[in-house]
């Protein structure tokens with residue numbers, strides 16, 4: 001089973017680390033691909049993809065089952081999830097169970113994605129339910145078959161949807177960038193990431 005957890009990771013923070021650990025625990029034996037995306041054109045970060053990737057690799061180092069996968073950085077053009085799932089489907093074959101993990105923020109805008117109706121053909125969907133908040137599932141995802149049991153994902157290659165209750169770590173990359181700009185000394189990121197940010201003078205000019 002291949003589990004996909006994507007994001008901008010600009011920068012990676014403690015919430016992302018807890019989430020990766022939760023996914024590894026929830027899917028024993030699976031490989032969890034943590035996938036940094038190319039910056040969408042409307043969100044131009046001052047920090048390069050190389051720095052985001054380096055920080056992500058450092059933060060995920062040593063967590064069992066996790067692999068940082070640069071598939072979207074290696075591909076030209078926008079990072080469409082449907083393309084990433086398609087590429088992994090090709091790589092791992094028609095029988096492999098692929099699980100796309102989405103946080104509440106992503107689920108709410110999934111109908112604005114490129115070809116969202118194709119996702120069900122390519123993998124399962126795991127909705128990350130932080131602190132048991134209520135997440136309404138948009139109609140565009142109606143084609144998925146709901147299951148309570150994550151272990152059902154290993155019996156099929158695609159088409160199931162489940163929620164995973166995950167811990168609440170109230171932090172975002174936006175908040176981290178804001179704290180750095182205000183020169184706050186304590187950041188909600190792993191210590192080696194805080195060192196890296198400091199050493200490379202990243203995010204100093206965030207507005």
Ligand code: ATP
Pocket residue numbers: 006007008009010014015016019101102103104105106130168169170171172173174175
């Ligand atoms: P930004 O503030 O720049 O929008 P972010 O903190 O939301 O960034 P992303 O890189 O966009 O981080 O998130 C990648 C994935 O991690 C998304 O699925 C998002 O829902 C999830 N995520 C982000 N922050 C947390 C958190 N504190 N706890 C759990 N999951 C999180």
